[in-house]
């Protein structure tokens with residue numbers, strides 16, 4: 001399956017077995033056909049909004065529209081988690097944004113979003129840049145730190 005068609009399959013149950021009430025009605029979807037306001041609200045409600053351009057709607061809309069692998073978690077009609085990636089479905093999947101609503105954190109949603117993202121990416125390696133508060137999170141899930149990662153920001157000249 002190539003999720004770039006932006007389809008939104010029916011919900012499938014998910015979440016930790018035996019977890020407490022917030023995740024009882026949890027399901028996951030694939031696709032970027034999302035309401036922008038709901039996405040912006042989730043970014044704020046997870047705190048990821050502090051490090052993303054949530055006040056620039058056009059840029060955020062482009063981020064969602066042009067991402068070709070977006071997995072979301074839903075508690076009923078409430079958007080509670082997102083994994084927003086760019087992938088070639090063969091070699092690399094850049095997981096740019098991983099966010100879980102604060103009220104729903106520590107219920108296995110982040111892990112499940114990563115698991116599904118990796119699964120949908122086929123043989124691709126998942127690559128990401130950790131937020132300061134999440135540096136202890138990724139090793140816990142088995143990710144390996146890469147000591148030679150490099151970035152080139154738009155404001156930084158190419159010499």
Ligand SMILES: CC(C)(COP(=O)(O)OP(=O)(O)OC[C@H]1O[C@@H](n2cnc3c(N)ncnc32)[C@H](O)[C@@H]1OP(=O)(O)O)[C@@H](O)C(=O)NCCC(=O)NCCS
Pocket residue numbers: 046047048097098099100101104105106107108109110111112128129130131133134135136137140
């Ligand atoms: C980081 C984040 C996505 C984790 O999502 P989550 O659904 O709460 O995490 P999970 O429930 O899947 O956690 C899996 C395990 O990691 C642990 N864990 C969760 N957050 C952690 C953290 N910040 N540091 C260390 N361990 C953490 C959980 O306790 C759990 O452990 P267990 O398996 O022993 O029970 C979520 O806290 C979040 O959205 N944070 C704000 C936005 C952010 O920083 N995103 C990351 C950008 S790189």
